Amino acid sequence: MMTIGRDRLAGEQTTSVQNYNQQIRKRVSMSLFHSTVSRRDFMKGLGLVGGIGGAAAVTPAFHDLDEVISAAESTRKRAWFVKEVDEPTVEIDWALVKRHHGGHSTQSAAVVARYPGLEAYNAMTKSGKSDADRMKDNEPGYRLRDAALGAANGGVFSGISLAGSPGAVGGVIPTCEADKFGRKKVQTPEQRGVPKWTGTPEEATKMLRAVMVFFGAANLGVGELDDHHKNFVGLTGDNIGTQYYPNIDKAPTTVTKPVVFADQPTFTWDQAKNITYVPNIPLWAVTYLIPQHQELNLRRPTVLGRTTQTRYRLRRETTTCTQDFITGIGYQSMADVPYRVLPSGPGIVLGGLGENARHSIMTLSPEVGAFGGYFDMLTDLELAPTKPIDAGMWRFCHSCGLCADLCPSGSITKKGEAEPSYEVRPSHITPKDPPLPGMRESGEWHKLGRKTYWTDMPGSQIYQRSVDTCNVCWGNCVFNGANGAMIHQVVKGTASITPLFNAFFAAMHEPMGYGMKHGEDVEEWWNMSLPSNGFSSTMMARHMGY
Incomplete structure (x- = not known):
């Protein structure tokens, strides 16, 4: 020893x-x-x-109680080292930020298939040991109770889908008396015969934070949807399957789910064409945090570890009830439906929930590290924007590189390989097929505008799809402690x-026991004493003795 x-x-x-x-x-x-x-x-x-x-x-030094009180003025408790700043710690060039096609992403099978070629892609994703075979072999993390837990958890987008959550259609809350599930809808101020709620933007943000925390969010960030921020709203939503390969731009609107800014006063959704219309009126974007289960994240890529999708189940109540509340005080809202229409990454960084990370599709939270589930909403309720933060995490990523060292596909930029840049680092895999129409020649899988390290997403996705899933970078982040x-x-x-x-x-990080779990250590989760939903709901509370 x-x-x-x-x-x-x-x-x-x-x-x-x-x-x-x-x-x-x-x-x-x-x-x-x-x-x-x-x-x-x-x-x-x-x-x-x-x-x-x-x-x-x-070490922070306080001279009297006034200094202690002034350090704790925020509505939500943040550690003393989390400082508000005027600009995010990752540099942004707004001239490079453009609205993007939601299908132009490596989450679209049609994009990933361009690299190995469609035939090789289909062979790769159909090979390997199935979850069913792993279950029969009684492998840790794939046993019957593990699979049953994942199935009961609801899976991706539980409750909020294209068809809408109870009361929400295409992300838009209608003002009908009852939804198709028979649940009675809240009344609008007009239906009640009273004026809508009014207050300052600061009061509105504080009110909405209290409401969303009550409905299950841990915290929220706010940004005004100005000309810069509109470019974060997708041209389309969702992902495109290989049935539309190689020209995903010829997929029908019912698949691509376009999002159009229109000169109209309300959010609307054309169900027949699957087009969402966003009004050209003053709007505010709300990004909110639903923490993920820390111990389950450490057990990926097993079927038990994939149960971290619980964030989608938990966001159902938060989103639906918040939209009902906004309707009830006289305003409109739109959830992040279709999928990918409101990417949460920009909202996290610009709204102060977290900072940019070495892995370029991930952000880091001072409270939950990489284990955050983030979702978005648009509303015409005037809110006070929240500022970015500097907690030293982006600087830490410059000198750490642990996620890159442990990345099994070698997709994350290692220390010394490259410096942060506005130019996307090309994939180490040369595509066998030409660029898809409407896409950039290189780095089409990333949205431009940040000065960052660029992860090789085709290499990452091809590896993930050949082994079912990965997320080693999430589980090994130092800030997950x-x-x-x-x-x-x-x-x-x-x-x-x-x-x-x-x-x-x-x-x-690993000697202290915070790394990923393997073998029979995966199954130890069933014997652990853990908080509800696998995270502390009091991490930001500052009242009632919490």
């Missing part, structure tokens, strides 16, 4: 930051399965035991101020 000496850790702080990080990471990785690091050793490494160390300079123990706040707070210990934190 190997123990990292406290004196050696303290002495190495005198070396350069780069050499220090390399030495720590090398030492810890070599002893990944045969190391013991005491809590005191860990704290000593941060300079928190016996004198002033590197982390002492970043629990929030209950003080040490996690120390780690996140330190990373928000200085990169000095970033490589050390990344290297300690």
Whole structure:
């Protein structure tokens, strides 16, 4: 057994930051399965035991109660190191941000098939061991109870689909007395004979946050749908299957589900053509967080781990009830239906729910790390926009690279391979077929505008589809650690101020037990004592003693 000496850790702080990080990471990785690091050793490494160390300079200091109160003015509790900023930590070039075709994504089988060719794609996705065979072989994570749990969870888009949730059609809440399920609809102010609710944008945002938290959201971010933000609204929704290969632009509107801005006062949906019309009136975009089950995410790619789709089940009540509330106070709303019409990534970053990450289709939350489920809504209720945040996570991604090192398909940009850029890094797979009409020659699977690392999504998707699923990058993110123990706040707070210990934190992630679970460890979930839905609903609460 190997123990990292406290004196050696303290002495190495005198070396350069780069050499220090390399030495720590090398030492810890070599002893990944045969190391013991005491809590005191860990704290000593941060300079928190016996004198002033590197982390002492970043510890928050309060001189009186007024400072403590002023640091806690936000409606939702955020850690002290989460700072509001005027611009996101990832650079954005608005000239590059354009409305996108929802089917031009590697979630569309027709796009992915262009790379290996349709015949090879079909052979690849039909090969391999099936879930049924794994179940018969009694593999951990694929056993009957695992599959039954996933089926009972509802699957993708439980309750909110193209046909609409109870009361919502095409994402739009009608103002009828009862929906097709027989559920009585809320009355509008006009039906009640009273004026609609009025208040300041700040009051409206605070009110909507209280409402959505009551209905199950953890937090929300708000952005005005100005000329820049309109370019985040998709030209179409959903994904395109290989039956429309190679020309997905010839797919009928009932498949592509176009979204059109129109000079009209209301949201409408043409059911026959499957076209959603968004009114050219002042609108606000709301992005909200439904946390995911942390322990189940650590058990991907098994069928048990895929039960993290619970976010879709949980968002049903949040979305439907929130839309009912907005209707009840006299305003309109539209949920993110069809799928992909309102990509949540921009709303997360611009609205302050999280920051950009090394994996370019993922964002990081200070509270839940990579395990966040995010959804969107448009409304004509005037809201006060929320600001982006800087919690040091995007800077941490620059010096970490753990997700890239562990990516089984090698699709994430590793440290030293490239720097953040506005130009998409090409896939390592040369497409066997020409570009699809209307798509860019290279990097068609990404939306432009961010200065970031670019993940090879064709390579990622081809690997995922050949093994059913992956998400190793999600499960191995350093920011997924629990929030209950003080040490996690120390780690996140330190990373928000200085990169000095970033490589050390990344290297300690797996030895501390926060990595993915394998083998029989997957099935241990059934014996664990966990909170409802697998996450703490009080992580942002600041009243009633929570």
